Amino acid sequence: xxxxxxxxxxxxxxxxxxxxxxKMKPVRAELDRTGQFPFxxxxxxxxxxxxxxxxxxxxxxxxxxxxxxxxxVEELCRVDGAAGLCYAACGLGTFPIIIxxxxxxxxxxxxxxxxxxxxxxxxxxSSAGSDSSNVKTRARxxxxxxxxxxxxxFITNGSVAKTYTVIASTNxxxxxxxxxxxxxxxxxPGFTYGxxxxxxxxxxxxxxxxxxxxxxxxxxxxxGGKEGYGFIHTMRTFDRTxxxxxxxxxxxxxxxxxxxxxxxxxxxxxxxxxxxxxxxxLMLADMAIQVEASRALVYESARAADAGMRNIxxxxxxxxxxxxxxxxxxTTDAVQIFGGYGYMKEYPVEKxxxxxxxxxxxxxTNQIQRLVIASEMIKxxxx
Numbered sequence: 001x002x003x004x005x006x007x008x009x010x011x012x013x014x015x016x017x018x019x020x021x022x023k024m025k026p027v028r029a030e031l032d033r034t035g036q037f038p039f040x041x042x043x044x045x046x047x048x049x050x051x052x053x054x055x056x057x058x059x060x061x062x063x064x065x066x067x068x069x070x071x072x073v074e075e076l077c078r079v080d081g082a083a084g085l086c087y088a089a090c091g092l093g094t095f096p097i098i099i100x101x102x103x104x105x106x107x108x109x110x111x112x113x114x115x116x117x118x119x120x121x122x123x124x125x126s127s128a129g130s131d132s133s134n135v136k137t138r139a140r141x142x143x144x145x146x147x148x149x150x151x152x153x154f155i156t157n158g159s160v161a162k163t164y165t166v167i168a169s170t171n172x173x174x175x176x177x178x179x180x181x182x183x184x185x186x187x188x189p190g191f192t193y194g195x196x197x198x199x200x201x202x203x204x205x206x207x208x209x210x211x212x213x214x215x216x217x218x219x220x221x222x223x224g225g226k227e228g229y230g231f232i233h234t235m236r237t238f239d240r241t242x243x244x245x246x247x248x249x250x251x252x253x254x255x256x257x258x259x260x261x262x263x264x265x266x267x268x269x270x271x272x273x274x275x276x277x278x279x280x281x282l283m284l285a286d287m288a289i290q291v292e293a294s295r296a297l298v299y300e301s302a303r304a305a306d307a308g309m310r311n312i313x314x315x316x317x318x319x320x321x322x323x324x325x326x327x328x329x330x331t332t333d334a335v336q337i338f339g340g341y342g343y344m345k346e347y348p349v350e351k352x353x354x355x356x357x358x359x360x361x362x363x364x365t366n367q368i369q370r371l372v373i374a375s376e377m378i379k380x381x382x383x
Contacts, residue, residue, distance in 0.1 A: 001292065003299050005071075012068055015048060016075035020084075028080040031204035032351050037160050038083045038204050045087060046116025054091060055098065059110035065306035066240050070247035070298060077251025078258070081355035082202040086118075088248055089156040089205070092241045092363075093119030096165040096181055099240070100224040100233045109163055109183060120161035122152040122210050123234055129154075130368045133176035133231060137212060139168035144219050146170075146182060148212040151194065154362070158208025159193045162186045166210070167234060170227045179230030181223035190215030201354030235313070240305050242316040242363060246298040246323035249359040253294065253327040256334035256352045257287045263338055263347075274337070283337060287330045294323040314376035317369040324359035324366060331356045 005013065023044055031038055045051050054069040055061025062068070069091055076084030094113050097105055113119055128134040137150025148168055152158075164184045171178030184191055194209030223233055261284060264275035274280050301319035304312045331353035335342035342349050360366045376382040 001295075003295070008064075009068060009071060012050070012053060012062075012064070013071040013075060016050060016072040017078075019044060019048060019050075020076050020079035024076065024079045024083055028083065028348070029345070029351070031080070031083065033203075033345075035198075035203045037206050038086060039160075041083050042086060042118065043116065051087070051090065051116045052114025055094065055110050055114040059106055060114035061110065065302075066243055067299065067302040067306050070243055070302045073244050073247040074251040074254070074295075074298075077248045078255040079251075080204075081248060081252040081255075081352065081359075082204045084248055084251060085202050085205045086157065088241075088244050089121070090119045090161075091244055092121040092237065093157065093161060093163060093165050095237045095240050096121065096223055096233045097183065099236050100181065100229060101183075102223075102225050104220070105183065105223065113163065117163060118157055118161040119163045119165070120155055120157035121165050121237070122155045122158070123167040124152060124154050125150070126153055130365055132234060133179070135167055135169055135179055137166070137168040138172070139170050139180060139182060139217075141170070141219070142216075145216045146219060146222065148182065148184070148190070148215040148217055150212050152210040152212075154197065155208055155210050156205060156362075158206055158210055159196060160206050164210070165223065166212075167230045168212075170230075174228065176231040177228055179234075180227045181230040181233045182217050183221040183223060184212075184215070184217055188215055188217065200357065201351070202358055238363060239312050239316045242320040242369075243298055243301040243305065245359055245363045246294070246301065246319035249320075249323035249327035249356065250291065250294050250298050252352050252356050252359070253287075253291050253323070253330040256327075256331045256349055256356075257284070257291055259347075259349055259352075260284065260287065260334045260337045280337060283333050287333055290326040290330055294319075294326045297322050311376065311381040314373045314382040317364070317372045320359075320363070321366045321369045321373075324356070327356035327359055328353075 052061035053064045057063035073088045139146045139148045166182045166184045169178050170180040190213050192211045194211050197207040267274045298319045301315045334349040341347050
């Protein structure tokens with residue numbers, strides 16, 4: 001199914017697909033084993049111009065949007081959900097600047113990010129996970145600088161990114177309305193890295209602790225030039241990046257279906273391919289139905305964001321929930337189809353199953369997403 005993609009979108013999708021199969025597939029098992037960050041893969045994506053696919057042309061990008069980003073993320077994650085996440089996380093760190101940055105901030109940072117500089121977004125803390133408004137990191141104004149103090153946790157691309165969008169409180173008394181967003185560059189005095197997490201899945205993606213101790217950030221790096229807009233920037237960013245998480249989950253599920261179908265046609269039991277067994281056929285059909293339904297909703301949510309539609313929180317959350325729940329179901333079924341081999345690292349589906357789980361958790365757990373959807377429904381703003 002083509003989903004009414006434009007010729008340009010098809011070219012972007014096919015380019016990402018070829019790159020994933022030729023450059024990522026041969027090294028995915030080794031990257032998973034060692035946990036090494038895929039710098040060469042990221043460089044290859046930059047050389048193809050894909051790092052800037054969602055950045056406006058005026059700032060060195062290809063001028064696409066959420067839909068184009070989702071197409072790339074899906075194809076990369078169809079082969080390797082971890083390396084694909086390294087790409088997708090750059091969008092999470094970049095969109096606050098696209099959405100809320102001043103013209104000077106866009107001119108300074110977006111061309112660098114479009115050229116392949118890695119980005120990250122930092123809001124999560126030990127006490128601010130699902131409750132993203134409970135940020136304890138503080139930022140106080142001192143002359144022409146802000147001084148940041150606090151610790152961020154579970155930051156994707158942490159320790160490898162060069163540009164970070166960091167959420168800190170400039171007015172704790174105002175709660176979420178006192179949050180502000182700052183652009184913090186790697187190497188800024190007072191900014192260091194703590195623990196690098198050892199994860200079950202998405203292992204080549206770096207997940208790190210960020211530590212700010214008397215970290216002086218130029219006042220010019222306050223996103224949008226105004227205090228108190230950090231929570232708004234965050235929510236508007238999530239509305240645009242949750243389809244990207246959906247695309248990651250969709251890609252993992254589609255990849256698991258690809259592997260399962262190929263295996264079922266070649267695995268012989270009782271002197272016949274297991275694809276000839278009705279029980280396996282029913283599993284494959286259900287997997288395909290779930291993948292196609294997820295793709296339809298992910299693409300619809302991406303197009304809604306690109307069209308500038310208001311009140312897209314519900315559909316963005318729906319896409320994330322459906323695709324990530326699908327990824328978990330489909331990868332689990334893939335392991336079952338592979339039987340004992342599916343449990344072995346020699347085959348890719350056990351990795352896909354491990355990679356899939358996090359998509360139900362990060363960027364808002366699926367339980368929180370369901371609350372967002374219900375809230376928008378009750379308010380009458382879901383669609």
